Amino acid sequence: MKRLLPNRSAKTLVSHLDHPLGEIRVQRKAIRHLYLRLDPGDGALRVNAPRRTSDRAIRAFVTARADWIDRQRHRLAQRPPMVTGDRLPDQLHLLGEAHALIHEATDGTRGGTVTRGDGTIRIRCAYTDKARDLLRRDCRRRLQTLLDTRVPQWADHMGLPRPETRIRRMRSRWGTCNIGACRIWLNLELVRMPVGAIDLVIVHELAHLIERGHNRRFYAVMDRAYPDWRHWEASLSEYGIIGL
Numbered sequence: 001m002k003r004l005l006p007n008r009s010a011k012t013l014v015s016h017l018d019h020p021l022g023e024i025r026v027q028r029k030a031i032r033h034l035y036l037r038l039d040p041g042d043g044a045l046r047v048n049a050p051r052r053t054s055d056r057a058i059r060a061f062v063t064a065r066a067d068w069i070d071r072q073r074h075r076l077a078q079r080p081p082m083v084t085g086d087r088l089p090d091q092l093h094l095l096g097e098a099h100a101l102i103h104e105a106t107d108g109t110r111g112g113t114v115t116r117g118d119g120t121i122r123i124r125c126a127y128t129d130k131a132r133d134l135l136r137r138d139c140r141r142r143l144q145t146l147l148d149t150r151v152p153q154w155a156d157h158m159g160l161p162r163p164e165t166r167i168r169r170m171r172s173r174w175g176t177c178n179i180g181a182c183r184i185w186l187n188l189e190l191v192r193m194p195v196g197a198i199d200l201v202i203v204h205e206l207a208h209l210i211e212r213g214h215n216r217r218f219y220a221v222m223d224r225a226y227p228d229w230r231h232w233e234a235s236l237s238e239y240g241i242i243g244l
Contacts, residue, residue: 017055019062021045021069026058031213034061036069038237039172043073048214072237079240086128088135092121093239094142096194103131114138136188136244140167143191146198151184154202158225160209169244174201174236177208189244197235199226 017024024045034057035048049058062069083089092101099116104124106112112125112134123131147165155162164183170176175186184205190198203226211218222229 013051017058019045019059021062021066024058024062028053029213031215034058035214036062036065038069038072038076043076045069075238076240079238079242082243083132083135088123088128088131089242092135092244093192094121094139095146095191096197101135103128136169139191139244140188143167143186143188146191146195147186147202150195150199151202151206154199154206154225158203158206158210158221160206163206163209171241175205177205179209179212182209187241189239189241192239192242192244193235194232196228197232197239200229200232200236203229 013028015026015028017026022043022045024047026047026049028049028051031048031050033050034053037046038044039046045062047058047062088101088103090101092099094116097119099119099121102120102122104122106124106126108126112123112130114134114137115122115124121135123134125131125134144167147167151165152162161182164181166183166185167188168185169189170185170187173187174190175184177184184202186201186205190201203222207218207221207225210221
């Protein structure tokens with residue numbers, strides 16, 4: 001069965017295909033090759049395909065990568081539990097380093113504090129949902145401080161104007177780029193990654209200011225700017241998106 005969704009643009013057609021490994025969300029675009037990824041949130045299958053690629057070819061492409069899919073889903077299953085309003089994980093990575101996460105409930109209903117030290121993040125406030133919000137704000141400040149340095153450095157290195165940089169929570173992407181506005185958005189959860197992986201996402205989004213699509217020229221830009229970027233690709237799947 002194939003279900004078609006309305007186009008978001010004249011250039012992209014979105015459809016869903018049944019498959020034994022799970023439903024495949026397909027985006028047909030003006031590209032030359034098939035690309036497969038897993039949704040970091042739930043491990044769902046995502047394929048970008050040239051416009052004229054048949055459903056049969058897409059299913060065969062996914063089937064041929066069954067072992068890779070199994071390995072990636074195993075990695076996703078090893079991630080910390082999702083951050084929710086009524087539950088925080090016992091551990092959280094910051095810039096690649098593991099920290100024990102401790103919520104100390106207080107009697108007051110207002111305010112709260114977040115302190116870090118000796119491999120521990122300690123949140124003092126009344127409720128878990130408040131602790132979650134305090135944690136997010138603290139992580140946003142920490143990531144913004146890093147980006148204020150790293151993004152200008154990479155833009156200068158690539159000979160680009162320094163873009164406006166913003167942080168937001170994203171469910172399935174690590175970053176996006178608004179080429180016309182010279183603006184990049186980066187996922188809050190990057191604060192959990194090693195700096196090398198954060199640099200990968202920064203360079204990826206900056207590369208879109210040079211080459212819009214994910215084609216050979218785009219990856220050539222990546223290779224020139226950051227030759228080690230492939231080394232950090234696996235980190236994004238290993239850490240995953242946990243709803244921070």
